[in-house]
């Protein structure tokens with residue numbers, strides 16, 4: 001299992017975009033939610049729509065609870081590199 005110290009590019013994270021291998025990127029962190037698709041109270045379809053891209057807005061729009069935010073850390077496998085965007089746009 002990878003650890004939080006893993007650094008990914010968005011391109012690499014976006015390759016994991018299937019039901020069997022589903023990563024989502026939220027607020028610069030990368031989550032492997034493959035094992036959570038069937039458990040997600042919001043359904044697997046929203047996660048499958050949110051995979052392969054930055055899903056921060058969708059995640060925030062859903063108004064997730066504090067416990068959801070704690071739970072998601074179990075699925076965190078690393079974070080995005082910021083090397084491609086060293087300065088704010």
Ligand code: HEM
Pocket residue numbers: 024031033040041042043046047049050055058059062063064065066067068069071072075
């Ligand atoms: C690791 C990532 C995620 C975890 C652990 C997670 C967990 C949860 C949990 C526990 C709930 C139940 C309500 C609550 O406690 O807030 C929930 C609801 C929901 N989630 Fe997520 N979620 C994740 C990612 C996402 C993403 C990326 C989206 C959108 C693309 C999303 C969309 C929703 C929606 C729409 C609901 C509301 C369902 C309803 O009220 O009928 N979630 N999620």
